[in-house]
Amino acid sequence: MVPATAIGALLPLLLLVSDFFTGQLGANPLQRAEQQTGVLALSLLLLSLSTTPLRLIAARADLRLLWPARVRKTLGLTGALYAGVHLLIYGLDKGFNPLNFLSDVLKRPYITVGLSALLLLVPLVLTSRKDSVKRLGFERWTRLHRLSYLVAALGVLHFWWSVKKDHTGPVIALMLLLALFGIRLLLQRRTKARERKAAV
Amino acid sequence: MTPTDKPQSPAASPARREFLRQGGLAAAGALVLAGGLTLVSRRPAAARTPALAGAQGLPARVYTGPYDTKEPMSALGDITGYNNYYEFGLDKSDPARNAGTLKTRPWTVQIGGLVRKPQTVDIDTLQSWFPLEDRLYRMRCVEGWSLVIPWMGFPLAALLRRIEPGSGAKYVQFTSLADPAQMPGVQGAVLNWPYTEALRLDEAMNPLTLLAVGLDGKVLPNQNGAPLRLVAPWKYGFKNIKAITHITLTAEQPRTTWSIAAPDEYGFYANVNPAVDHPRWSQASERRIGELSRRPTLPFNGYGEQVAALYSGLDLRRNF
Known part of the structure; x- marks a missing residue:
């Protein structure tokens, strides 16, 4: 399950590399690759975030799904990988000038937001090892990994601000994110209500 | 992650079948994931125009006039x-x-x-009035990329002299065709259709300002603005309105499409200016299409000698 997810998530990267060498990225290949890896990163992060709500919804219908929890980590990690490649291409695009990069980060809100999202991904990646949950303790690990919602929100904002006029992509991403938030809140409230009832 | 869903069957054949089933599911899942991701992220590359593909990169004409850049022409396919x-x-x-x-x-x-002399004129008649000139111009898009394009056309000044601007005329407004039957994009409300643009009369009279009808000696391809488009090479590309149907002289500064869409990002003047950033990105450098590294952007896109005097006394930071 996990290797299949990794293969599925990484095939587009292979295709991107082949597109680059066959000229299929068009007249402005770096920009195209930048946009493509950005969309891939955000898509995988949103997919990763949707696994738990999916499992919980299925559970309410008395369907015990195991695969969502299994692919969650792979989706998140490959998303983070694409975010890293995205930053690398951005650097390549700007000619790796540290001064330009710094001024971009400080002056352009969409870059600030994008870089913040990427930096917030780092602790999540570092605590994605098999023994991380045990080491941190379940409570702390869960709290830390709630950051993934913040990362996705920042990612959507970054996407929104980077687009010139056509907001179709960012709107879809935002709706997905809001739907995920909504499902989470709803499920949480129901669980709490049930707990309260049980306590009475 | 306990693999409780895998039945530990002692019989070889059902276990093998189960193994194959799981493998098949995993492969299908991988393909669905890869396909979905590709669908949302990948855009197929630009289709090259077959008619022009033969001459790619090599200009059909010689460009050595006083207004021609010495830089090599961009690939026609681009x-x-x-x-x-x-x-x-x-x-x-x-x-x-x-x-x-x-x-x-x-x-x-x-x-x-x-x-x-107001009039409605057929495009073939209009272009027969003037000798057509070849001009190799830089084109700088507001998005931070540029091309070197071999236009063919006539100076807008020649047309204006012929139709004789009335006293009080200060601006030239241009309107594009907006026919949803021919233009699929007009069905959406991305911009305020029809696309309109305008120049100050002295900008319009500048010898650099061209109405283009051709590209490298051939008829202008539709995607480049046929049959008639504006070319003002010291301004960002969006000023260069395509498929022009109306040319109107006005006393008041007309509203222009992109400055209506986002007034804080796109101004009326839209002169190429490395010192004035777009609110969301820098305008200090650009990518010449076909090159991997960026190059510095020049004030007025390198046409300062011809046009800088038009703006003496004007605060270009405010009038971006």
């Missing part, structure tokens, strides 16, 4: 395959794919407003 022309779609490769539906003949241009 000039005709990488376009911003929202009437035909939002992706840069959409115009090359979709602009074939545009009918450029018959085509009339209505010239009116504050002119002494």
Whole structure:
């Protein structure tokens, strides 16, 4: 399950590399690759975030799904990988000038937001090892990994601000994110209500 | 992650079947994931125009006039395959794919407003009035990329002299065709259709300002603005309105499409200026299409000698 997810998530990267060498990225290949890896990163992060709500919804219908929890980590990690490649291409695009990069980060809100999202991904990646949950303790690990919602929100904002006029992509991403938030809140409230009832 | 869903069958055959089933599911899942991701992220590359593909990179004409840049011409495949022309779609490769539906003949241009000789003129008649000139110009898009394009056309000044601007005329306004039947992009409300643009009269009279009808000695491809488009090479590309149907002289500064869409990002003047950033990105450098590294952007796109005097005393930071 996990290797299949990794293969599925990484095939587009292979295709991107082949597109680059066959000229299929068009007249402005770096920009195209930048946009493509950005969309891939955000898509995988949103997919990763949707696994738990999916499992919980299925559970309410008395369907015990195991695969969502299994692919969650792979989706998140490959998303983070694409975010890293995205930053690398951005650097390549700007000619790796540290001064330009710094001024971009400080002056352009969409870059600030994008870089913040990427930096917030780092602790999540570092605590994605098999023994991380045990080491941190379940409570702390869960709290830390709630950051993934913040990362996705920042990612959507970054996407929104980077687009010139056509907001179709960012709107879809935002709706997905809001739907995920909504499902989470709803499920949480129901669980709490049930707990309260049980306590009475 | 306890693999409780895998039945530990002692019989070889059902276990093998189960193994194959799991493998098949995993492979299908991987393909669905890869396919879905590709679908949302990948855009196929620009379709090259077959008619021009043969001459790619090599200009058909010699460009050594006083206004021609010495820089090498961009590949024709890039000039005709990488376009911003929202009437035909939002992706840069959409115009090359979709602009074939545009009918450029018959085509009339209505010239009116504050002119002494208002008239409606057929495009072939209009271009027969003037000798056509070749001009190799840089084109700098507001998005931070540039091309070197071999236009063919006539100076707008020649047309203006012929139609005689009336006293009080201070601006020249241009309007594009907005026909949803021919232009699929007009069905969406991305911009305020029809696309309109305008120049100050002295900008319009500048010898650099061209009305283009051709590209490298051939008829202008539809995706590049056929049958008639504006070329003001010291301004960002969006000023260069395509498929012009109306030319109107006015006393008041007309509103222009992109400055209506986002007034804080796109101004009326839109002169190429490395010192004034777009609110969201720097304008200090640009990528010449076909090159991997960026190059510095020049004030007035390198045409300062010809046009800087037009703006003496004007705060270009405020009037971006």
